[in-house]
Amino acid sequence: MKVMKFGGTSVGSPQRMQQVTKLITADTEKKIVVLSAVSGTTNALVEISSLLAKGDRIAAKQKIDTLEAQYQQFIKSLVITPTGINLAENIVKEHFEFLTIILRISYSEALNKDVLAQGELLSTKLFSAYLMEQGIAHKLLPALDFMTIDANDEPQVEAIRTRILSLLGQYPDATLFITQGFICRNAKGEVDNLKRGGSDYSASLIAAAVQASVCEIWTDISGMHNNDPRIVNKTIPIEQLSFDEAAELAYFGAKILHPASIWPAQQYNTPVKLLNTMEPEAKGTLISGQATSSGVKAIAAKDGITAINIKSSRMLLAYGFLRKVFEIFEKYKTPIDMITTSEVAVSVTIDSDASLPAIIKELEAFSTVVVDYNQTIICIVGNEIAATPKSIQQVFESLNEVNVRMVSYGGSAHNISILVAAELKKQVLQQLNSGLFGL
Ligand code: ADP
Ligand code: ASP
Ligand code: MG
Numbered sequence: 001m002k003v004m005k006f007g008g009t010s011v012g013s014p015q016r017m018q019q020v021t022k023l024i025t026a027d028t029e030k031k032i033v034v035l036s037a038v039s040g041t042t043n044a045l046v047e048i049s050s051l052l053a054k055g056d057r058i059a060a061k062q063k064i065d066t067l068e069a070q071y072q073q074f075i076k077s078l079v080i081t082p083t084g085i086n087l088a089e090n091i092v093k094e095h096f097e098f099l100t101i102i103l104r105i106s107y108s109e110a111l112n113k114d115v116l117a118q119g120e121l122l123s124t125k126l127f128s129a130y131l132m133e134q135g136i137a138h139k140l141l142p143a144l145d146f147m148t149i150d151a152n153d154e155p156q157v158e159a160i161r162t163r164i165l166s167l168l169g170q171y172p173d174a175t176l177f178i179t180q181g182f183i184c185r186n187a188k189g190e191v192d193n194l195k196r197g198g199s200d201y202s203a204s205l206i207a208a209a210v211q212a213s214v215c216e217i218w219t220d221i222s223g224m225h226n227n228d229p230r231i232v233n234k235t236i237p238i239e240q241l242s243f244d245e246a247a248e249l250a251y252f253g254a255k256i257l258h259p260a261s262i263w264p265a266q267q268y269n270t271p272v273k274l275l276n277t278m279e280p281e282a283k284g285t286l287i288s289g290q291a292t293s294s295g296v297k298a299i300a301a302k303d304g305i306t307a308i309n310i311k312s313s314r315m316l317l318a319y320g321f322l323r324k325v326f327e328i329f330e331k332y333k334t335p336i337d338m339i340t341t342s343e344v345a346v347s348v349t350i351d352s353d354a355s356l357p358a359i360i361k362e363l364e365a366f367s368t369v370v371v372d373y374n375q376t377i378i379c380i381v382g383n384e385i386a387a388t389p390k391s392i393q394q395v396f397e398s399l400n401e402v403n404v405r406m407v408s409y410g411g412s413a414h415n416i417s418i419l420v421a422a423e424l425k426k427q428v429l430q431q432l433n434s435g436l437f438g439l
Helices: 014-024 041-053 057-078 082-104 109-133 157-169 199-209 243-251 262-267 321-331 356-363 389-398 422-437
Strands: 002-006 031-035 139-141 176-180 183-185 191-193 215-219 240-242 272-276 285-288 298-312 336-341 345-350 367-381 406-409 415-421
Touching: 002 014, 002 199, 014 031, 014 057, 014 109, 031 109, 031 199, 041 057, 041 082, 041 109, 057 082, 057 109, 082 109, 109 139, 109 176, 109 183, 109 191, 139 157, 157 199, 176 199, 199 215, 199 262, 240 243, 243 262, 243 285, 243 298, 243 367, 298 356, 298 422, 321 336, 321 345, 321 356, 336 406, 336 415, 356 367, 367 422, 389 415, 389 422, 415 422
Parallel strands: 002 031, 002 215, 031 176, 139 176, 215 272, 240 285
Antiparallel strands: 183 191, 272 285, 298 345, 298 367, 336 345, 367 415, 406 415
16 A cells, blocks of 8 residues: 655646546555645635634635635536536535635634635545546545544554554455545544644655555655755755655755654655656655765755743853753743753754743743844754764855854754854855755
8 A cells, every 4th residue: 555645736736636646546556645735725724714813804705705716717627527517516615615604703723723624625525526527436535534633732653543444444445545634633623734734744644554655745846855946046856865864854944845744654664755746757755764875965944943042140051950941941842953052051942932932031030041033944964964074074164154153963963953044044055055065
């Protein structure tokens, strides 16, 4: 059994859905196909939800109507038979009626998650209608019946496995299953999600749960590139990455993969392939337990970082100081990404400011706190990079003249991270691209 995940652009038009159909019917291996929402839909739903949160029902209604008109257009070229048209029209009607009803209910966080879930529900049901019209046998597996997160918002593979195997067991002869990425149920049983870009995470969790032969992530680019192609002029695809390398790149900002999507694959040793729906013959990237070479492989950048410098008011970094600092971050469930220490102070970075005022207040009870907003972590990744002196030398030579706020080296054998002001990101990525890859 294999898992194939198609992102928003890959299902972004009726023609793309036809292309996806070709790819999923190219061989006879049993498969679970995980779909994202049609590209642009989740962004539109986020906007609708935030208008509702502000109480602006008129603007929300306008956005809902615009989105509905886009779906009406979409189904016109997706299905052609009376049965297919009827089915697709009913699907669109059902989900837009739901959004219209939500307009009348008072806004809550749970409602927000319900709104966001409509994208994946629409894309999978419409795709299923298309497959039905084409006479392609398949089963729609509702992700809300098996994908769950626990009270800490963490998915547990074993819990997912029990439920998905029981669902699959109901259709012993089926060879093609379609399901939603991104959406899940939380510990309270409410509709929730795996955060933006979460369909990759759904796919790798499902692949781990069913012990798939491979987890294929089909997107709009031919694999992981050595640098962010949206920012840097010249980038090249990487043929092979180890789980460790891919996990670091995903966590530190390579948008092609959800930050948490590698751990299930790594833990359950499921190979992951990054492939291009628009160019299926391209090699893409294979991510597996093997690392083929040492030294620098790729660079990623993570935005929206806040750096906090915490200086002990006792002028010496007494034992117990770090524990006190970390306990505060733990209390507010705020993960720390980078850490550097000196004799009297520690600097840490976080990617969520939600609890920052409360954290600062508690830190100020025993230290002086200075906060730098709008920072970017640049992460240079490669197998055993920390043991490759030439790589380190090249990294620092490439950073010539750059004002670096923090450096983290040695925490992982596969990563060197630096922190710079966000406005330097493009320049630094470009300089590293030339210095490390000669591009
Ligand atoms: P999908 O909708 O298929 O999930 P995403 O937009 O989430 O696709 O991810 C693919 C995009 O990730 C690419 O189009 C590319 O612009 C961006 N990206 C950022 N960093 C990288 C990288 N290092 N390699 C490849 N793509 C990257
Ligand atoms: N549709 C969701 C998003 O846009 C999940 C995904 O595409 O992976 O974030
Ligand atoms: Mg994505």
